[in-house]
Amino acid sequence: MRNPSYASWWQHLVLCCICGLILTPVILVVWVSLGSPGSQTGQWTLDYWRLVLGFAIQNDQGKWVTSPFPALLWLLNSLKVAFIYAVLSTVLAAMAAYGLVRKNIYASKPIANGLLFMQFFPSVLALVAVYILVRKLGFYIPSLGVNSHGGLVVVYLGGLAFFIWFLKEQIAGLPSEYEESARVSSASSWQTMTYVILPLLLPGLLVTFLISFTMAFGEFPLASILLQQQDQYTLAIGSQFYLSEQYYNWGEFCAFALLSASPAVILLLLIQYWLVHFSQTPVKESDYVAVDP
Template sequence: MNARSQRASRRQSKLIVYLLLLAGSVVFLLPFYWMVISSLKPSYAVLDFPPSWLPIPPRWANFPEALTYVPFARYTLNTLIITVFSVIGNLLSASLVAYGFARLRAPGKNALFLVLLATMMLPYPVTMVPVFVIFSKLGWVNTFKPLIVPTFLGTPFYIFLLRQFFLTLPVELEDAARIDGANTPQILGYIILPLALPAMATVAIFTFQGTWNDFLGPLIYLNDQTHYTITLGLSFFRSTYQTNWAYLMAASLVTMLPVVILFFFAQRLFIEGITLTGVKG
């Protein structure tokens, strides 16, 4: 009887947990559902009150009309160029610097790492103006360089993330490789990075999502409309006097699809990278 009551108690606890998760998922999915149904309504019906929760009939023409309302293909290409090079830059710079902090011995290494962590405390608005002045003096304003080049110089959070992951890898693997005649670049390229694939995937996903959704950076540095990214292009659906909500929701839905698809296919590596990072400090 006691064992039976314990099993019943566990089932009740699981049921409560599942109900709470279901309620939480509904709360988080409601804005997404509203975006979907709004993208299938006429623009005048989006703000109706009381709202209609089903687009009857669905207006599929909103999607092609929204994507041709502005040069969406050009904005997508610009965003893709910036995003791909930013991912490459962060993976290269963060892995090299993180390996140095995790494995190489040098005087003052720990102090430099503390300085690196301290830079994470600075909010972006504090450095926004001086960084803009630097790029302006270099003549990089209205180009993609201010949005790409800094990623090749290292991002503190990604360096910290990879450094913590590298510390979890056994040093004996590197010692065995050195006995076999491997140098440091070979150890990093053939041993460390393949083992750090989950953490590298995490950095790539974070970079892709952050760059793809970035609005402030392109707004500051890009003036020519031919250089605009998707996030800047979405602002064309809003004017001083009115907003075409149906087109805006349709274009936003298409914009977010690459990030959702990327996370869907890479979620196993992403979760593994987050779980294993920081096991050893």
């Protein structure tokens, strides 16, 4: 505090230039979504946002028109699929990672290495096989078949290898003294994981939830194959129709892009706040050792 070290002016200038380069595309998208005000033919308007949000606007001929695409329905579909997948993937990956690390499963190390090896294969290689399997599954359980959000979530759950590997490393770095104290108190394996491992693993679980939510929210190849009706589309599929040959509107597309990006940004800010809050909260040994048998 007595000898503060301030960055020189050129360092601030470099940082401002970098921020400008990063924010320029976002500013341009916002500018176009507002009608490109200040350009040669553009003027400030909220008509593109009204169309995306499902409201009618008055065109140049005085007629009231609406957007042919249900953007809010696509947003709801994306939120539903991403949230369900994020919850299930976080829970299943945590249990699988805990079993690999703490349960001394036979050949656990080769299994973990196999999970890591599976990440090198892109999901597009299995598109045909996935479609056939989901179509067969739909004969017995229609809610998990083709053109259903349940089937899409089931397919997404096939990619848990990364999250299992990530949480496995997190659990391996946790101290084992708390778990040993819980076992001395006659706690079961489920109680040990619920009351000891999960509180200690909470930052890793939040990061897993955020990554899985973001991946499912913007995933396109699998969703475009499995979802075949407009009322079942997600945002990633619906965005392509705004720039098709039959309907070409950059302003509405930019408003749609900002709308589709807002849930992930809000979730990121919330999780960032939670991570900072939990990192500043002191951890007491009694919080994790006192487990009721």
